[in-house]
Amino acid sequence: MITADLKNELNSLTPLFQPNSIAIIGASQNPAKPSGQPLVSLTRYGFKGRVYPVNPNYDTLHGLPCYPTLQDIPDQVDLCIIAVPAHMTMGALKECADKGVRGVIIFTSGFAEVSADGAAIQQQITALARSTGMRVCGPNCMGIFSARNALMANFFITELPTKVLVPDYLGFISQSGGFGVAIFQIVKEKGYGFSHFVGTGNEADLEFSHYLGYMAADAHTRVIGGYLEGVKDGPKFLNALDMALANEKPVLLMKAGSYPASARAAASHTGAMVGSEKVYSAVFKQKGVVRVESLEEFQNMLSLLHNGKIPRGKRVAIIASSGGIGVMLADKCAHYGLEVVTLQDKTRSALAALLPDFASTANPVDITSAIMTQPGLLEQCAQIVINDPQVDMMIVAYWTELGDKGNLDQMIRVAQQTNKPVFNLTWGPDKAVFEALQYMNSQLAPAARELDSIVKGLAALADYHNFVRSRRKSKLVAPEVPSDAREKVAALLGNLPRGAKLSEHSAKQLLQAYGIPTTREQLATTGEEAADAAEAIGYPVVMKIESPDILHKTDAGGVLLNANTPDEVRSGFNRLLDNARAYKADADIKGVLVQQMLPAGIEMIVGIARDSVFGSTVLVGMGGIFVEALKDAALRVVPVAPLDAMEMLEELKGRRVLDGLRGMPPSDKIAMVEVIQRVSRLAQDFPQIAELDINPLIVFSEGRGACAADAIIVLE
Known part of the structure; x- marks a missing residue:
């Protein structure tokens, strides 16, 4: 707007x-x-x-x-x-x-x-x-x-x-x-x-x-x-x-300066995993920018975009006059995310009627050197393949000789008669290829000699088309935030100084205000209070040291799981205090947090970090102890739309875990998308939050929601 x-x-x-x-x-x-x-x-x-x-x-x-x-x-x-x-x-x-x-x-x-x-x-x-x-x-x-x-x-x-x-x-x-x-x-x-x-x-x-x-x-x-x-x-x-x-x-950008020599230290996992290059990459994904790595790639994209023939999908057909070139192209297509599609039986039968017995009608189609002796064969085969409804785009690779424009003219006609992208890979002696490329370009027929730049360009433009189409069709709606959320958080932050660190209990109060589910819990300052809290919450319970000076509690021996009796809670209270004081003698210890023991689920992380250029960012990834080891995370800048949040989950290498592995039920992705949205809104309303970690966010099976098991917040 x-x-x-x-x-x-x-x-x-x-x-x-x-x-x-x-x-x-x-x-x-x-x-x-x-x-x-x-x-x-x-x-x-x-x-x-x-x-x-x-x-x-x-x-x-x-x-x-x-x-x-x-x-x-x-x-x-x-x-x-x-x-x-x-x-x-x-x-x-x-x-x-x-x-x-x-x-x-x-x-x-x-x-x-x-x-x-x-x-x-x-x-x-x-x-x-x-x-x-x-x-x-x-x-x-x-x-x-x-x-x-x-x-x-x-x-x-x-x-x-x-x-x-x-x-x-x-x-x-x-x-x-x-x-x-x-x-x-x-x-x-x-x-x-x-x-x-x-x-x-x-x-x-x-x-x-x-x-x-x-x-x-x-x-x-x-x-x-x-x-x-x-x-x-x-x-x-x-x-x-x-x-x-x-x-x-379409916006095609060549972005330089991708590898800065320094990275800032951060108190949270999220802050440690966010850097300038990662934020730019996130912005490009979030806004549909086509990132271009070379001038050759840029030119190839321009040759496709001038007539609006953007790939409508990622299904590619390959025709080659050499089986080896066809296989190489198929490998490149798979590498860059294109699908070397299975041609319809009707298409293969039509090809078989034209090609010699030793040719291949499978994709990639090996039309052999017969195109050198049968005038018009290349055009006929290309027309058959591009008309296959399974095919979104086509790459045609063939040898070119100096001064021979026969195959070139055939492919120019094919390109002009279809609304699908057709890219020509011409190979041969340097002078012949240079002449061929000039001629094809003068007729606005996309052609190049480098495999990678062709395939990368087609894949990037297919992604762009899918991105635009998904935004047109998306019916995902952002969740409503409680009307008093902003007022509550403003009161909780109050007059906290710059750089203040909020420990788990305080951080969760902010999350609750924005409708993010958190564990049932009580803060105890004595062993008896802890035992009373455990009775009220219900056994077994988790016990954690509560201190803004000890944000990573596991490192300090500040977490006790599965406390099942009042005696275990009382002794656990004293043990946690002793561990915390040994870890950091001058720590400001507020007490011990007694909280419900959550059922099993997938551990994720959702967080906020601040970027000096783009402001607040939201990160989601595989959480728990794996966040540091795997660094499997997706990033977007605020505000994060519902479709952005869903795409973040699809971007994770560990997305198959969320889909359910080895008989395990699928995780509640909708609940995760909602949490990401609410965190984004929190970041948007309170840009003074420099870092936030919900780690772990326990995601339960489909339809059962998610719950923040731990959280920290650091103000700017």
């Missing part, structure tokens, strides 16, 4: 992408310089707005009047490009503010990327942008390109692309200037048209997320791509991704 505030923010980017007038401060007559190139490009390639060079050293530049200062321009200026040395940038930016310029692109480098002094000036840029509402791209950026209005407010795109097979297609955002230029050139050669291209630079004002949101709302952008190193404002990024998802625009 686009709110009024969001709509206003998106509209504030209009001057950068759709200006009616552009001024260039520091304009140069040298087209090889960043200060000169945009002036040449804007005037030569049909930019429909007015262009004003600004430089006191010239009267005219490239046939245009050149103004000494920005204030000397008699007309309104929508967009200003600043291309002056770093020490002059703030002065130029203030001129823009005084002139009422609404959008600025700063080419100049020498700011936060080089020194503390530069960072201080960059902070001034940010402050001026915030105080005036003027939107700034950069500094240290390569600028903006928009195709529809020939806007070349950059210094790397020097002319409009001449070969545009697919116009109004790709919007691309890059946090790396040089890498972004390389991507632009490679994609341009394929003939895929860019709607917009942005080099974000240092992002003193406008960030990656702003451009992503703009392109998500832009009617002339069908696919959004990007090179991303990191985002500053997590919620803004999530909002932009939600917009892209709502408009069903």
